[in-house]
Amino acid sequence: MAASGFGWRRLFFVPRGGLPVIVNIMVAYPSGPSERSRWILAAREGIERLTVDSQRPSAWMIEQERQADGQRQDGVTVFLVNRECPWRCAMCDLWRSTTTAPIPMGDIVRQLDWVLTNVGERPLSWIKLYNAGSFFDAGAIPIEDHAAIAERCSRFDRVILECHPSLIGPRVLQFRGLLPARTKLEIAMGLETVHPEALEKLNKRITPQSFRSAAEFLRSHDCDLRTFLLVRPPFIRAEECLRWLRLSIDFALDCGSNPVVLIPTRIGNGAMEQLLALGEFSLPGLDLLEAGVQYCVELGRGRVFADLWDLERFLTPADEFGQRRARLEAINLTQQLAPDEAGIRTGTVG
Numbered sequence: 363m364a365a366s367g368f369g370w371r372r373l374f375f376v377p378r379g380g381l382p383v384i385v386n387i388m389v390a391y392p393s394g395p396s397e398r399s400r401w402i403l404a405a406r407e408g409i410e411r412l413t414v415d416s417q418r419p420s421a422w423m424i425e426q427e428r429q430a431d432g433q434r435q436d437g438v439t440v441f442l443v444n445r446e447c448p449w450r451c452a453m454c455d456l457w458r459s460t461t462t463a464p465i466p467m468g469d470i471v472r473q474l475d476w477v478l479t480n481v482g483e484r485p486l487s488w489i490k491l492y493n494a495g496s497f498f499d500a501g502a503i504p505i506e507d508h509a510a511i512a513e514r515c516s517r518f519d520r521v522i523l524e525c526h527p528s529l530i531g532p533r534v535l536q537f538r539g540l541l542p543a544r545t546k547l548e549i550a551m552g553l554e555t556v557h558p559e560a561l562e563k564l565n566k567r568i569t570p571q572s573f574r575s576a577a578e579f580l581r582s583h584d585c586d587l588r589t590f591l592l593v594r595p596p597f598i599r600a601e602e603c604l605r606w607l608r609l610s611i612d613f614a615l616d617c618g619s620n621p622v623v624l625i626p627t628r629i630g631n632g633a634m635e636q637l638l639a640l641g642e643f644s645l646p647g648l649d650l651l652e653a654g655v656q657y658c659v660e661l662g663r664g665r666v667f668a669d670l671w672d673l674e675r676f677l678t679p680a681d682e683f684g685q686r687r688a689r690l691e692a693i694n695l696t697q698q699l700a701p702d703e704a705g706i707r708t709g710t711v712g
């Protein structure tokens with residue numbers, strides 16, 4: 363008999379007089395953070411990293427986004443390539459487009475220059491630098507590159523960076539000091555959920571309180587906050603998901619977040635497939651995303667954006683899908699529901 367892996371245990375039986383039999387038995391999700399990290403890493407087995415080049419971003423796109431003052435402004439989102447994030451969150455698949463070792467100094471600037479050359483003179487008011495981790499993780503983005511990055515960003519009115527709450531501190535202020543006074547710094551942080559047990563099990567190593575402290579630091583230093591929330595995170599019973607999504611939206615708004623971004627939880631990293639098989643997770647339906655967006659719009663306390671990336675994977679009748687996606691796109695840009703929509707759909711999701 364032998365054993366391997368964290369998520370699965372493989373047992374070899376040799377029945378008397380018969381051929382060896384292999385039985386895969388799933389191992390429950392561990393309760394301790396270190397064991398969880400090992401379980402999540404082991405669950406990656408068979409999931410390939412994507413081929414990346416440290417001198418090119420993995421993707422970039424021009425988008426329009428509604429600003430806090432109601433204007434719609436064009437901007438560019440850049441998906442930088444750098445070393446993998448050191449945290450091991452159960453739902454995260456961003457590691458697939460990262461490198462396993464730090465990249466050479468100057469390569470982030472080369473990635474940025476490549477995008478800006480392609481963008482040309484097009485008038486853009488904002489830039490998002492998303493790096494599949496934390497901008498202020500020195501192992502991902504070398505500190506020595508900060509000045510050159512800030513110089514490239516100086517043409518924008520707003521610079522949006524993502525960061526784990528525990529890395530919010532003096533480095534944020536040092537980077538902000540490199541930007542022109544007219545350029546606003548906005549930090550995007552993943553809160554994911556305020557369900558205490560689910561948040562702990564997600565393995566992000568944050569609490570709602572530590573998120574709030576990071577948010578207060580940003581606010582007290584005149585930085586804006588964008589919050590990512592998961593729609594249908596694992597470890598929450600289906601019938602409880604909408605209630606916790608609403609509570610999470612409330613919490614993010616209380617922390618001064620504007621906007622709040624709702625991201626449907628997806629599979630594809632190995633760990634989520636195993637949690638699905640263990641009954642700890644089920645795929646979100648479009649209804650839940652719609653209900654969260656509607657709740658936040660009706661509150662009127664801050665913008666809400668539905669993350670529409672890869673929305674096709676939701677189990678929705680194909681004839682409805684185009685119409686429902688178009689509706690969410692319209693709400694993202696207008697922050698308004700159609701006049702006859704108030705009160706529909708919000709009570710029937712799970």
Ligand code: SF4
Binds near residue numbers: 454456
């Ligand atoms: S902190 Fe963010 S990037 Fe890092 S593993 Fe967690 S979700 Fe992924």
